[in-house]
Amino acid sequence: MEILKNASAGTLESSDVYVEIEPGTGALEISLESVVENQFGEAILKAVREVLRECQVQNAVVRVVDRGALECVLRARVETAVLRAIGETASLRTAARTEDAQAVVDCGKEAG
Amino acid sequence: MRRSMLFLPGNNPNMLINGNCLGADAVIFDLEDAVSPAEKDAARILVRNTMRYMDFRGCEIIVRINSIDTPYWKADLDAVLPYKPNLILLPKTGTASDALGVDAYMAQVEARTGLEQGSIGLMPLIETAMGVENAFSIASCSKRVKALFLGAEDLTADLQCKRTKEGREIEYARTRLVVAARAAGVDVYDTPFTDVNDDEGVVKDASYAKALGFTGKASISPRHVEVINQVFSPSLKDITYAYEVVEAIAQAKAQGKGAISLHGKMIDAPIVARAERTIAMAEALGLGKEERHE
Incomplete structure (x- = not known):
């Protein structure tokens, strides 16, 4: 998927994570701020890369600000940011075309 | 439940x-x-x-x-x-x-x-x-x-x-x-x-x-x-009464009767049905027959 515009998802509240994504300059660039970075930094980055790979995002700048989110929350926020950045929301895609909805669901499944 | x-x-x-x-x-x-x-x-x-x-x-x-x-x-x-x-x-x-x-x-x-x-x-x-x-x-x-x-x-x-x-x-x-x-x-x-x-x-x-x-x-x-x-949980009193109803109706059946009196009140089918629902709920909540005697 080609990242067409800047987008974000999530919040800076406890147990959540804020994810920003924008068009890249030829590769993936991921930055991370987390209160648990020393212990879980690698695991967080691994999960972010997995979701991006399953959503076929190869060229983007991604900023992750973690507030102690569980992995299921992290994966949800990255997926949401990607879907917003490709120019359509999941809900509108799904309402318009069932195949797209399934693709969105599949994207989440594979990301897990 | x-x-x-x-x-x-x-x-x-x-x-x-x-x-x-x-x-x-x-x-x-x-x-x-x-x-x-x-x-x-x-x-x-x-x-x-x-x-x-x-x-x-x-x-x-x-x-x-x-x-x-x-x-x-x-x-x-x-x-x-x-x-x-x-x-x-x-x-x-x-x-x-x-x-x-x-x-x-x-x-x-x-x-x-x-x-x-x-x-x-x-x-x-x-x-x-x-x-x-x-x-x-x-x-x-x-x-x-x-x-x-x-x-x-x-x-x-x-x-x-x-x-x-x-x-x-x-x-x-x-x-x-x-x-x-x-x-x-x-x-x-x-x-x-x-x-x-x-x-x-x-x-x-x-x-x-x-x-x-x-x-x-x-x-x-x-x-x-x-x-x-x-x-929305049955009280211990409700549970105890429900077991008494079920036991009483079982005795009635054993004696060939369709209804029986318990504490001076006639026990019939709707009361038995309510008692069975109470017992089912009590058991689902872990409030079994033994616990009512504690």
């Missing part, structure tokens, strides 16, 4: 991930009113992931999807049905046709994802005057409908009256829904008590709902869950 159902905002990770330790018999992941239009996509994905990764053992999962007059409801079902919620709560159900339309789409998703047909239940949320008037036809329109749920906030707006703690304005709707649901053979759940700081008020409101025949009650606050569970 659902005595209490706790609403959790669908885009709030802190509430969602702790939903299984707040004491409710069921949690309702809310994709509708608790989520702004701009966050519908985020909430849908977050709820889907929560269902997929979190263990809610011992706590039923209900998802309130968006109503059928929005562009969101099919996407909501596409996202959550593969993770087998116990029930889908359908807001603003006004007619049997509304419920049947969602029933049909759920069947499509079940077929597409390899789920057993009809395995996920539907609970119409009755919160319009039209819904109240059509309650029985909604409750009986499909085997997928497992319960009715009263939503008083939207209903009173539709009725153009004020919502009060006393609830006289929803008296007709409450009794109408209980009768409709029982006639259709399904459960029925009462609207939340919305003053989270009124601990006495919620006891009174829940007790009244139980007295009318409601199966259980929803809550928007974890503070109300324990109280609702207590109100």
Whole structure:
């Protein structure tokens, strides 16, 4: 998927994570701020890369600000940011075309 | 068994991930009113992931999807049905046709994802005057409908009256829904008590709902869950009496009698049926026959 515009998802509240994504300059660039970075930094980055790979995002700048989110929350926020950045929301895609909805669901499944 | 159902905002990770330790018999992941239009996509994905990764053992999962007059409801079902919620709560159900339309789409998703047909239940949320008037036809329109749920906030707006703690304005709707649901053979759940700081008020409101025949009650606050569970659980006195009734009727049958007297009152079929329901609920709650003697 080609990242067409800047987008974000999530919040800076406890147990959540804020994810920003924008068009890249030829590769993936991921930055991370987390209160648990020393212990879980690698695991967080691994999960972010997995979701991006399953959503076929190869060229983007991604900023992750973690507030102690569980992995299921992290994966949800990255997926949401990607879907917003490709120019359509999941809900509108799904309402318009069932195949797209399934693709969105599949994207989440594979990301897990 | 659902005595209490706790609403959790669908885009709030802190509430969602702790939903299984707040004491409710069921949690309702809310994709509708608790989520702004701009966050519908985020909430849908977050709820889907929560269902997929979190263990809610011992706590039923209900998802309130968006109503059928929005562009969101099919996407909501596409996202959550593969993770087998116990029930889908359908807001603003006004007619049997509304419920049947969602029933049909759920069947499509079940077929597409390899789920057993009809395995996920539907609970119409009755919160319009039209819904109240059509309650029985909604409750009986499909085997997928497992319960009715009263939503008083939207209903009173539709009725153009004020919502009060006393609830006289929803008296007709409450009794109408209980009768409709029982006639259709399904459960029925009462609207939340919305003053989270009124601990006495919620006891009174829940007790009244139980007295009318409601199966259980929803809550928007974890503070109300324990109280609702207590109100909708059988008391030790009820359980003890229920076992006495069952034992008495067994003796009557052994003696070739159809009815028998217990504590000076005639025990007949409706009393036995009520006693059996009480015992079933007590056993489900772990309040067995032995514990009543302690």
